[in-house]
Amino acid sequence: MKFLSILLLFSCLFPVSAEMVLAENGKAKCRIITAETLTRPSTETLAELKEHLTRMTGAVFETVRESELPSSEDGIYYGDTAFARSHGIDVKKLGREEWVIRSVGNSLVIAGGEPRGTMYGALHFLEKYLGCRWFDYDCIVVPFRNTLRIGGINDQFRPAIPIRIEHISPDIPFWLKTRNMETVGKYGDNFGNPGRCHTSGEYSGNWTDMEMFALQPNGNRSRGQICLTNPKARKAVAEQMIRYIEVDRSGKGRWFPPGVPPGIIYDISQNDARSECYCPGCKAIFEREGSYSGPNVDFVNAVAAEVGKVHPEKLVSTYAYSYTLIPPKNLKCADNVIIQLCTGSVPNPLTSPENRKLLEKWRSIVKHLGIWVYWKEYQPYEYPYTQLNSLQKEIQLCRDAEVMCFFSDDTGPDVYRQPFYAVTRWMTQKLLVNPDLDSDKLFDDFAGHYYGKAAPLLKKYKDFIIQRQIIVPGGGIGPYRESLSMLNLDFFTAADKILRDAEELTKNDPRANLHVRRERIPFDEALLNRWKILGQNIPFDREAVIARYRQNCREVYDSMFNPKNKDSRIKQMEMRIKGFRTNPPPLPKIFEGADVIDMLWNAFDPWGFRYETDTFEDPEAAGGVAWRQPDTLKRLDAKKYNRPIHGYPVVFGFYDTGSQGNRGNVSLAENEVPKDEKYHLYKVGTMQLSPNAYLWFHWSSVSQIWLRGVLTGIYLPKVDVYASIKIMGPSYVNGSGKEDYILVDRVILVKHPENEKVPLRPELTPDGFVRIPNQIPAGFIDWNKPRKLNVRNADGKMIGTLDIPLSTMVIQKIELPEAVRKLSPASVEFEGALSQDYSRPPAVRAYNGHAEGSVVKTEENNALKLNVVDYYKDRTGKNHIDCNLYLCVSKDTAFPVSPDTTYRIFLALKGSAKRVWIQANLINEKEGKLVKERYLIQSALPAGAPVKLTSDWQDFYGIFKTGRNTKSAEVSINLWGDEKNMAEKPGDYVLIRDISITP
Ligand SMILES: [Zn+2]
CATH class of the missing domain: 3.30.379.10 (Chitobiase/beta-hexosaminidase domain 2-like)
Structure with missing residues (x-):
């Protein structure tokens, strides 16, 4: 089509x-x-x-x-x-x-x-x-x-993209005018009942035959997710879908009353939670197809065949999402199937090489393709970022791939808390209709009306954000709160000046002024959240910023929401403000001298969504607020689980959805719980911090505290986990007048002593790859020796040993050989521990030899040191310094890289030297010869500018791109000066650590 x-x-x-x-x-x-x-x-x-x-x-x-x-x-x-x-x-x-x-x-x-x-x-x-x-x-x-x-x-x-949906609220008639297709009710929706996504629960809600549900590795069948090869399940879904279609067509349905054309797409798709079926039938297809999309496509084809007999004009939709993201190897989708491919985000747009590849692969096996992009950052707080630089190319890519349905997931906590909210939505809609419009002109058209006289300044602000966000790994965006390094004091100072000027320019134009002030909301939210990280010299008054934030949010809520929604937004906003002001009380004595990460309630939810449902204001709590069980717990059917919602034993623990799995739990019998209904400290256990780890503190696991908010992105330290827990209510304490809750007000992570080797755990993916955790500090793996990887089957028996080539440490993903795959691999591990290795001296070169490199011990970890030994004099007797420390395999060997790939580099620096230049050398093949070419790393700094050093560690993020013919690369840390421009002297040094180079 x-x-x-x-x-x-x-x-x-x-x-x-x-x-x-x-x-x-x-x-x-x-x-x-x-x-x-x-x-x-x-x-x-x-x-x-x-x-x-x-x-x-x-x-x-x-x-x-x-x-x-x-x-x-x-x-x-x-x-x-x-x-x-x-x-x-x-x-x-x-x-x-x-x-x-x-x-x-x-x-x-x-x-x-x-x-x-x-x-x-x-x-x-x-x-x-x-x-x-x-x-x-x-x-x-x-x-x-x-x-x-x-x-x-x-x-x-x-319109170029036939179905165009931005998940935006609340005024549908308004958005129709921009040709958005988020159309329900009288305008007709393209999607029929029971909805657009995560529908498997709706289909299976009334099933009583447990065989129809997915089989878990522990032998249980779990409700909600479907056994995709069970014939009864397939039949039930097809019959139910036909019923939905008929109700929609009859005009008796809620969504499609008379006169409204019924939907054309009917969805049956997995829920958000991960629960693949491990029954022999599902497993066989999964193994044959190398991905869990195999059983899913097979299932949807079967449903589509039945539905197609009665309603050949309808399309049956499912997802390529999470564990079904990778397409099957052999299967193709039936002609009346549409796949919604869920990928693409602000840091990793659809146009990235991996997303393009994914899109191409799916494109080749399905006639109807939808795209679901994530254009909202799931972060603990909003901050200034934008996809205005990439959205046109992404939409053009979809048009070229003949994408039928485009959905952008903008599900923000509320409108205008996201930066450039209105212009992004408007431009997206314009470009989905016609992807070839001039996007600069579109922005100017919008800005001229929206920001009035301040339009050029808002354009400047947008360009400033784009220039900043390119430099950070993952666009600066990702699970790592600390690594939003674009949001430093320089950023806030410069951005504040632009916004202040814009506010001043529009002071006689209330509407334009209001629109400018909407950009203050993400700015202020980020500033207030990063207040402590930004240090002592913040040139802003915190209470004034809070007052401005409150006023600007209120103005949005007053004009946008009905009273009920408005109250809820205001409550959430007040909780955020409370979070800005929360200061940790002193640590309990037992932590004196320990290296701890102290988490209070406002750090418990890295997505920042659950303040309203999960918080409990409690004067006894550290920080005044605790985390509680959400009200949804009350709706849990206790009988089904064969135990009361609250009662003994009290269990809590932590879980890693990645490689660590369940890391143990604590179970307290009645006589072990203090009956004073006060907070007490419990040691939960020891684990390696990871983005996938959370602490749970109710047997149902509905109460979770995710630990990813405290990651710095490089270290994954091993920690002892302590939680401060209050157990209260009549189910726990006889005669208590309080409500039943298990509350947590504080989580304290005690880092293990430095240099403890933390083994890195490679993961076996369902599609037959071994994924190397992306937190490997690539710079200091022992590049010279290939690593060995042991592969075991489910019985723990070794079924293969692989040499992992050096480049794998950079590419992070390798495919298991066919022969090993056939032996049903179940787990992989490195032979011996793999850890940051600072034992080898770094490669150092200096013009005329006046420099030395060494490994030195610093307060947290070993670091590399580049030391200026002496000036060298040129022929006229003038002093120069030119010393380089290289991050590479060895003095003469650069590290292997993939062509046409963006690499992200992270390192931490400090020193007595005033400045260093960081750049990459790419080793390119040109006419059969290898030629070394200098590459200016893109970073927060102007092109070619040095990093200014201080006596405190500071992070450096940057990216470099390899070319079509690049074979290997090295990164150099350069100290340089000549007589006219000399900042260093012999004895000055720079220290480098926490190095990571990843694609
Ligand atoms: Zn199954």
């Missing part, structure tokens, strides 16, 4: 009038003549068309049905009229959203394919030919001209 946007000009075929007068001096000069029947969406938009024409001209436009015309009449012919047909416009030949706007004599035809072609034709007419604009709820442009003429129009167009 081709979904190319087309703009056809028929001007040579049809008589086109030069001018049509719609209104003159505030009087309508024509009527709107409608088709005999209009779809509900076309009817709704007819009212909009009339209203806008009236607002533009002051004239009242009458409508009349074509059949009621006494004689032929000039006018605006709307919908599938006989007039349009007699002039060759056959709506049946137009796409579902394709429209035609055409002048015919002194009349105008607006018609389109149904259900939404006419509707979008009318909106397009108002926008393109009459100058109306719908930028945002409070920024709508309707130009006034009491005489309105139009020239000869001949416009036929079909």
Whole structure:
């Protein structure tokens, strides 16, 4: 199916009038003549068309049905009229959203394919030919001209991406005007019941036969997720889907009342939780196809075959998501299946090499493809970032891949807390309709109306953010709070100046001023969250920033939300503010002298979503607030679990969804729990910190504290985990008047002594790869020796040993050989522990030899040291310094890299030297020879500028890109000076540690 946007000009075929007068001096000069029947969406938009024409001209436009015309009449012919047909416009030949706007004599035809072609034709007419604009709820442009003429129009167009959905709230009619397809109710949705995603629970909710549910490795069947090869499950899903289709079609359904065209896509897809089925049938397909998408596609094909017999026009949708992301090796999807490929984010856009590859692979095995991108960062707090630099290329890629459905997951906690919220939504919609619009012009068009005089400054601000965010690993975005290094004091100072100037410029334009101040919300939220990290010299007044933040948020909530939603937003905002002000009380005595990470309630949720549902205000809690069980727990069916919601034993522990699995738990019998209903400290156990680790503190596991918020991104220290827990309520303490809760107010992680070797755990992925954890500090693995990897089967028996080539430490993922795969590998481990190895002296070169490199012990870990031994003198006797320390395999060997790949480099630096230059040398093959070429690493610094050193460790993030012919690379740390520009002297040094180079 081709979904190319087309703009056809028929001007040579049809008589086109030069001018049509719609209104003159505030009087309508024509009527709107409608088709005999209009779809509900076309009817709704007819009212909009009339209203806008009236607002533009002051004239009242009458409508009349074509059949009621006494004689032929000039006018605006709307919908599938006989007039349009007699002039060759056959709506049946137009796409579902394709429209035609055409002048015919002194009349105008607006018609389109149904259900939404006419509707979008009318909106397009108002926008393109009459100058109306719908930028945002409070920024709508309707130009006034009491005489309105139009020239000869001949416009036929079909949106490039047929189904365009941005997950945005709450005003659907508004977003329709930007051609967003997030359309429910009277406008008709493309997705039928029971919804667009995670529907397997809806389908299986009433099943009683446990065999139909997924088999877990522990032998249990878990409700919610389906055994995909169970014939009864397949049959039940197909039958239920047919029922949904029929209800939707009958007009009796909630979503598709009479007059509203029913959905075309019916979804059956996995839930969010990971629970693949391990029954022999599912496992066999999984093994054959090398991915869990195998059983899933097989299942969906079977459902689609049944549904297709009755409703061949419907599409059956499922996901390529999480454990089904990798496409199957052999299977292809049936023609009436649509795959929603869920990938692409701000740090890793759809256009990245790995996402392109994924898209290509799926493209080759499915006829209908949808894309689900994550354009909202799941972070503990909002901060200034943007995808405005990449979204056009991503949408063009989708258009070129003939993507049928584009969904962007913008599910923010609330609107305008995200940076550039309105312009991003608006531009996305414009580009999904026509990906070839000039995106700079789009931004300017928007900004000129939205920010008034401050438009150039907001453009500057946007460009500043884009320039900053490129430098950080994962775009600066990811689970690591500390590694948002773009958000340093320089950033806040410079951004504050731009925003302040913009506020000043718009002080006499309240609407533009309000729009500028909306950008303050993510700015202030980030500033307040990073207050402590930014140090002592912050040039802002915290209480003033909090007051501004509160006021700006309130203004959004007051104008956007109904009272109930508004109260909830305000409550969440006040909790965030409480979080900004929370200071940890002194640590208990037993932690004196220990190296600890101290977490209070405001660090417990790295996504920042659960303040309202999971917090418990408690004056006895450290920080005044504790984490509690969410109210959803009360709805748990205790009988089903064969134990009461609250009661003994009290169990808690921690879990790693990655390689560590369950890391043990604590179980307290009744006599072990103090009955004073106060906080007590418990040691939960020892674990290696990881982004996948959480502490759970109720047997149901609904209460979780994720530890990823405290990761710095490089170290994964081994820690002893302590939790401060209050157990209260009548189920625990006889006669208690309190509500039943297990509360946690503080988690204290005690780092193990330095230099403890933490083994790195490679992981076996379902698609037959070994993934090396991306926290490997690539710089200091012993590059010279290949590593050995032992592969074991489920019985623990060794079934193979592999040499891992050096480059694997960089590429992080290797495929197991076919022979090993056939032996059902179940686990992998490195032979011997692999850890940061600072024992080898670094490769150092200096012009004329006046430098030395060594490994030195620092307070936290060993570091590399580059030391200036002496000046060297040039021929004229002038002093110079030029010393390089190389991160490479050995003095003469660069490390292997992949071509056309972006590498991220992280390291920490300090020293007595004033500045260092960090750059990469790429070893490129040119005409059969290897040529070393210098590459300027992109970082927060202006191109080519040195890093300024201090006596404190500071992080450096940067990226470099390899070329098509790059074979290997090295990174150099350079101290340099000449007589005119000399900052160092002999004896000065730089220390480098925590090095990581990853693609
Ligand atoms: Zn199964």
